[in-house]
Amino acid sequence: MGIEKMDSKLNTHVKYLTIVHRSITLGTQTVEAQVSIMRNMHLRFMVVAFVITMSGGTVVPPLTTHVLDTARGIPGGGINMVLMIRSGNGEFREIERGTTNNDGRGGFLTSSSFQAGAVYKLFFDTDNYFKSIGVKGFYPFVEVVFRIDDPSQHYHVPLLLSPYGYSTYRGS
Structure with missing residues (x-):
C-alpha cells in the first residue's frame, strides 16, 4: 500500500489517494472500508472521505459463530x-438466515438488536453439510439455545462439529 506524503501547504495540483483497508465477509455480510483523500487545486482545501459499505449492519455483527469440522x-x-x-408464548420465530463462509464463520443481527433477557436459538443445518461432503452424519441439525443478558456485549457461539458429535460454548 503506497502512501503519498502530503505537506502542510496546499499545492496547485490535485493529489488523490485511496487506501482500501480490508474486505471482510461474515456469513452474508460484506464489509469494505475505504479512505479517500483529495486536495482540490481550485478550492485549495483537502477533502477526506471515509466510506464503509456493507450489506446491512455494523462492521462486526453483535452475534457471530465459527463452525469447525473437527x-x-x-x-x-x-x-x-x-x-x-x-x-412470549414460548415458540421460536425466525429473525435471520445465513450461511457460513469458506472459513466457517457467520454473523447475525445486522438489521436488528439484541433484546435484554431474550432467549435465542441458532439452528445449523448439519444434514445438508454432511451430504455435501459425502459423509453420513448422526445429527441432522444442531440447535444451540442461549440467553442474552447484556445487549451491549458481543456474543460468539462457536460450534465444534463431527458426524457423531458436537460441542458449543460461549466464545469471545
Whole structure:
C-alpha cells in the first residue's frame, strides 16, 4: 500500500489517494472500508472521505459463530443457519438466515438488536453439510439455545462439529 506524503501547504495540483483497508465477509455480510483523500487545486482545501459499505449492519455483527469440522480438521463452510428468538408464548420465530463462509464463520443481527433477557436459538443445518461432503452424519441439525443478558456485549457461539458429535460454548 503506497502512501503519498502530503505537506502542510496546499499545492496547485490535485493529489488523490485511496487506501482500501480490508474486505471482510461474515456469513452474508460484506464489509469494505475505504479512505479517500483529495486536495482540490481550485478550492485549495483537502477533502477526506471515509466510506464503509456493507450489506446491512455494523462492521462486526453483535452475534457471530465459527463452525469447525473437527473430524476433518477444517472450517465448516457452506452450513445454512437460522437465528430465532423465543416469543412470549414460548415458540421460536425466525429473525435471520445465513450461511457460513469458506472459513466457517457467520454473523447475525445486522438489521436488528439484541433484546435484554431474550432467549435465542441458532439452528445449523448439519444434514445438508454432511451430504455435501459425502459423509453420513448422526445429527441432522444442531440447535444451540442461549440467553442474552447484556445487549451491549458481543456474543460468539462457536460450534465444534463431527458426524457423531458436537460441542458449543460461549466464545469471545
